[in-house]
Amino acid sequence: MSDLLCEKLLEFPEHGETISEIHERLDRLSRYAHQNPDELSLIDRFNTVQEVPLLIGQIRKLWPYVVTSILNQATRELFLSLDEKKGSELFSPRSPWGRLHSKGGMDDLNDILRSPDILTEKYSDYQPLISLFHDIKGVLSTVPSNNTRKKMFRYLKEYINQDPASMQEILSSVHLSDVGLNGAVIDRLLGLNKGEIEKSIDFLSLFMEYDDESVIKNFTGENIISETDYASIRKLLHLLEPGKGDVVWDLGCAYSRLGIYGGLTTDATYKGVDIVAGRVEAALKVKDKFGVDNLTVMAEDVRNVDFSDGNIFYFYNPFFDDTLKIVGNKLREIAGSNGGIKIVSNNTSDDYFSKQKWLRRVYPLEEYTDNKMHINIYESGN
Numbered sequence: 001m002s003d004l005l006c007e008k009l010l011e012f013p014e015h016g017e018t019i020s021e022i023h024e025r026l027d028r029l030s031r032y033a034h035q036n037p038d039e040l041s042l043i044d045r046f047n048t049v050q051e052v053p054l055l056i057g058q059i060r061k062l063w064p065y066v067v068t069s070i071l072n073q074a075t076r077e078l079f080l081s082l083d084e085k086k087g088s089e090l091f092s093p094r095s096p097w098g099r100l101h102s103k104g105g106m107d108d109l110n111d112i113l114r115s116p117d118i119l120t121e122k123y124s125d126y127q128p129l130i131s132l133f134h135d136i137k138g139v140l141s142t143v144p145s146n147n148t149r150k151k152m153f154r155y156l157k158e159y160i161n162q163d164p165a166s167m168q169e170i171l172s173s174v175h176l177s178d179v180g181l182n183g184a185v186i187d188r189l190l191g192l193n194k195g196e197i198e199k200s201i202d203f204l205s206l207f208m209e210y211d212d213e214s215v216i217k218n219f220t221g222e223n224i225i226s227e228t229d230y231a232s233i234r235k236l237l238h239l240l241e242p243g244k245g246d247v248v249w250d251l252g253c254a255y256s257r258l259g260i261y262g263g264l265t266t267d268a269t270y271k272g273v274d275i276v277a278g279r280v281e282a283a284l285k286v287k288d289k290f291g292v293d294n295l296t297v298m299a300e301d302v303r304n305v306d307f308s309d310g311n312i313f314y315f316y317n318p319f320f321d322d323t324l325k326i327v328g329n330k331l332r333e334i335a336g337s338n339g340g341i342k343i344v345s346n347n348t349s350d351d352y353f354s355k356q357k358w359l360r361r362v363y364p365l366e367e368y369t370d371n372k373m374h375i376n377i378y379e380s381g382n
């Protein structure tokens, strides 16, 4: 592979973009390099524990795209230069690439990290790939290891258990920063072991009782419920800036991530309702433990709840169409009587809200702006 071809590879936008995304993550990871855990502040420990695995996970996810795109492009070039044999060899099942690919190893950077020779020997000519690999390896060797992070996690958990008020300190700090937020770690520090809780929920009975509701729609069979990620909640709260006097309802709140995070980081009042009592009970335990006094959570069917005291309403894929329509009609009445409301709609409920003539979208203002979190904000036309 000539240097010229390597240079050309980097010109391909989708390829260059992925590489620069990896470099961005590596830059962030480097901030955690050579840390001495004993000398870190509480917030730094928290960020290390939660952001490092997040960044490593993102790099691992991006890596196969980079490799595939570099190798595909190289093969295309070989075919174009009529060297079909060499091109096919690249993908032969016996080639290291083929072997890695067939056992799915390319999906896991660890495989290559464990046997780097595979990469360096066969692809020594693919400079962008090799140098990126060495960058990744170099940075990974400088950040706190899995074991160190586990110890740091245990320390944090104990610290927070003894002094629950420190969680508010931590979340208030990350609220003002742009660190990546790792839902699994934050939930566990809050004491929410959702896998276990979801396992203990009797979905069959719920389904029998509410066969017209979306209670198990989000139950994937792996005891994982789909929730809004904390980074989206942070961004949303920065967009809305709710304060004293605002009442934010999460309709179909599950574990009330929005209410817990928002309640600990802003002065607004948060309310949540969910039809699955097990999720609400867990959220209430967190509320009590961390003293989230501006949060109320109730186990109810949204169709029976009076949410007319609210002025901001949040939806993340909660209801099937009929219930969404009932809730939407109530919101329209509320908007008419209390001087205007905001509706935040994340994902599927947007089909419904985007068609409501009494609402106007205020975020995003343009159709295709950076709206990775699929959040739309509407205001009633008062």
Ligand SMILES: C[S@@+](CC[C@H](N)C(=O)[O-])C[C@H]1O[C@@H](n2cnc3c(N)ncnc32)[C@H](O)[C@@H]1O
Pocket: 213, 214, 215, 218, 226, 227, 228, 250, 251, 252, 253, 254, 255, 256, 257, 258, 273, 274, 275, 276, 279, 300, 301, 302, 303, 315, 316, 317, 318, 319, 323
């Ligand atoms: C996708 S989860 C969203 C959770 C939370 N709002 C978030 O953003 O992280 C939707 C929740 O809506 C709840 N739900 C479905 N139908 C409901 C109903 N009729 N009344 C109350 N909650 C309901 C489900 O139990 C589920 O926990």
